[in-house]
Structure formats: structure tokens, C-alpha cells
Amino acid sequence: MVTKPKAIFLDMDGTILNHYNKVSRLTKQIIDELRDKGIYVFIATGRAVDEINELVPAGFQVDGIISSNGMAGYDGEKVIFEHSLALELVEKIIEKAREHKVYYELFPYGADRIALKQDRIFIEQEIRNPKPESVGLNEWLSRQQAIKEEIDWKDQIEENKFSKFYFFARTKEHINRWKDELENIKQDIDFTTSISSDHNVEVMVADVNKATGIKEMLRYFNLSEEETLAIGDSNNDLPMFQFVDYAVAMKNASDQVKEIVDDVTEFTCDDDGVYHYLKSTIVAETIKNT
Known part of the structure; x- marks a missing residue:
């Protein structure tokens, strides 16, 4: 697996969001820890960007957001790309x-x-x-x-x-x-x-999905397509999974999704599955190698 990815892309619903539509403080904690170690962390969600603030804890930060299944990308308040339906x-x-x-x-x-x-x-x-x-x-x-x-x-x-x-x-x-x-x-x-x-x-828009959004985000941040990791749970994550180097499905994902990924989390989105996975793999490996 990618033990120290250059960039991590995280889905929201069913992934970093629990079934009550909240991101836990543990998830915020692990994202902060990864970013402190020089790893870029991005949200790649089907939700519109305006929906996100009410779902995350205070002080939640990532390097960029891909919203609406790849239709738009943001670096803070800056618009990196936007596609529009006619x-x-x-x-x-x-x-x-x-x-x-x-x-x-x-x-x-x-x-x-x-x-x-x-x-x-x-x-x-x-x-x-x-x-x-x-x-x-x-x-x-x-x-x-x-x-x-x-x-x-x-x-x-x-x-x-x-x-x-x-x-x-x-x-x-x-x-x-x-x-x-x-x-x-x-x-x-x-x-x-x-x-x-x-x-x-x-x-x-035609030919737009999470994978196309990731490509544009990597280009903007001058990151290569190598050593990328993504975590998600549903069918709209499939283009993202097919694009990144290492794809991880949530334990609560469907069997169809689990069949095409490289790994599956030990815990569900309701049990901080993303936190536990990243803590036990990426962070643990980083500490071991320092």
C-alpha cells in the first residue's frame, strides 16, 4: 500500500460523515496530524460546497475541496475550477x-x-x-x-x-x-x-466526476498523480477509486464497492472508521520510518 501518500482524498457521506451527518473531532484530529506531516488532504464529495461548514467541527481544515462530484474545486475561498449545467x-x-x-x-x-x-x-x-x-x-x-x-x-x-x-x-x-x-x-x-x-x-456536466476533479486539484497544487489514496463508500466514488494509486472502501460500503478496492476499513463511518484506518496505517508507518 501507499504508506506515505502525497495526497489523500476523502468522501463525506458514509465516510467521514456518520449517519447523523456529522464529522467527529477524531476525524478532524487525524486530518490535522496528516497535514502537519506534509501530506495533502482533500475532501471529494457529492455535496455542494455550501453544505459543508454545518457538518464539520470548529476549526476543521483541509487543503482543498472537490464538490458536487467533481463539478467545482476550491482552495479555501478561491475557486480553482467550476463547471455549470446549461x-x-x-x-x-x-x-x-x-x-x-x-x-x-x-x-x-x-x-x-x-x-x-x-x-x-x-x-x-x-x-x-x-x-x-x-x-x-x-x-x-x-x-x-x-x-x-x-x-x-x-x-x-x-x-x-x-x-x-x-x-x-x-x-x-x-x-x-x-x-x-x-x-x-x-x-x-x-x-x-x-x-x-x-x-x-x-x-x-458530461464527462465530469470525482476523478476529473482530482486531476484538476493535483494540477493546481503541482502534485503528481502518483502516491495518491482515496477513501469512500459508494458508487459515485468509483471513478475516484479507479484513478488513485490506492483505493480504500469503508466497512459500511456495499459489497460491489468493496470488490474493486485495495483495502477496507476495520470500522464503519459511525465508529470513526477513517480515523482508525489512517491512524493505524499512514500515521503509524510514518512514525516507524522516522
Whole structure:
């Protein structure tokens, strides 16, 4: 394995975030320790960058953030790269989402996520209690929070730069039908889809994913593609896993994800799996070799 990587890329949901959508102080501690040893640590998440601050402990710092599954990259407040969905595609997808009555959140850059007022009834219906058994707790809590406080309900789309579309359905059958519809839309306008659970799908610019985001981040920091390590748990991490030198899946990842990686953590995201893995491998090896 890479005993002292030059750069580490960490997914959020199901990885450094527990199922209550919080990053622990132990995870912050290990990231600080790695950075003190000269190792670059980056977030590579499907979440929009504006979502991150409320999920991490005070003083949490990394070298850079890749957000929205590779759509944007940041060095602190500085924008390294940004891709944007075309307004034509956004409008077409909203029209089709309305026909299918599928929950959606549209993420403009620099503004709150939005949905249209005329779609509010069917969107809220998808988040009605009780929680479906197959929906992950972290995803369910995020949707309830979005409905309660975070979605800006609009009469019409006013922005023109968008980082991603997120879609959710309370049944797998519903979201699978929507995925099929997205494939139909792709025949007219190309784009990339990404999946992080059995109940969601996200839309980004064509040929954009976490791996393309990592390439741009490495270029910006003048780092080589060698001796890179990534930790994640779901399907939207697969491009990242295929790109880095050493890929690690969380214990709570699916068997499909675990089959393609180099290693698996001993503990889940709820038991500080990232902390224990990095402490027992990277940090321990670094100390041994000094």
C-alpha cells in the first residue's frame, strides 16, 4: 500500500460523515496530524460546497475541496475550477421531473438550493413519514432538513450557473424509472449521472466526476498523480477509486464497492472508521520510518 501518500482524498457521506451527518473531532484530529506531516488532504464529495461548514467541527481544515462530484474545486475561498449545467438542460429536466413527480433539488453557485413552488406538493410528499426502511438515515435526515430550512422555493429559475441536480425517490422503483427517463434525455443533451444510494441520482456536466476533479486539484497544487489514496463508500466514488494509486472502501460500503478496492476499513463511518484506518496505517508507518 501507499504508506506515505502525497495526497489523500476523502468522501463525506458514509465516510467521514456518520449517519447523523456529522464529522467527529477524531476525524478532524487525524486530518490535522496528516497535514502537519506534509501530506495533502482533500475532501471529494457529492455535496455542494455550501453544505459543508454545518457538518464539520470548529476549526476543521483541509487543503482543498472537490464538490458536487467533481463539478467545482476550491482552495479555501478561491475557486480553482467550476463547471455549470446549461440552463436549457435544467429547464428540460425540471419539466420531465414534474411529469414523473420526482423529488429534486437544483444547486446554483453562490445561492441556496432551489425548487419551484408549483412542484412543492409532490416534492414534500416524497419526504412524508415514516422513513422507508431501505432509505439510509443520513439521506433521510438531509432531505428533511432541506425541506424544512434549505430549499428556496421559487416561482421560476432566475440563476444561470448550476453545480448539480439532486433527485430522490422514496421507492427504488420510482427512482429507477427516473434514471431511465434521464437516459432518454441524454439522447438530446449529454450529461453525466452519479449515484450514491439506491434512492438517488445526481446530474452533472458530461464527462465530469470525482476523478476529473482530482486531476484538476493535483494540477493546481503541482502534485503528481502518483502516491495518491482515496477513501469512500459508494458508487459515485468509483471513478475516484479507479484513478488513485490506492483505493480504500469503508466497512459500511456495499459489497460491489468493496470488490474493486485495495483495502477496507476495520470500522464503519459511525465508529470513526477513517480515523482508525489512517491512524493505524499512514500515521503509524510514518512514525516507524522516522
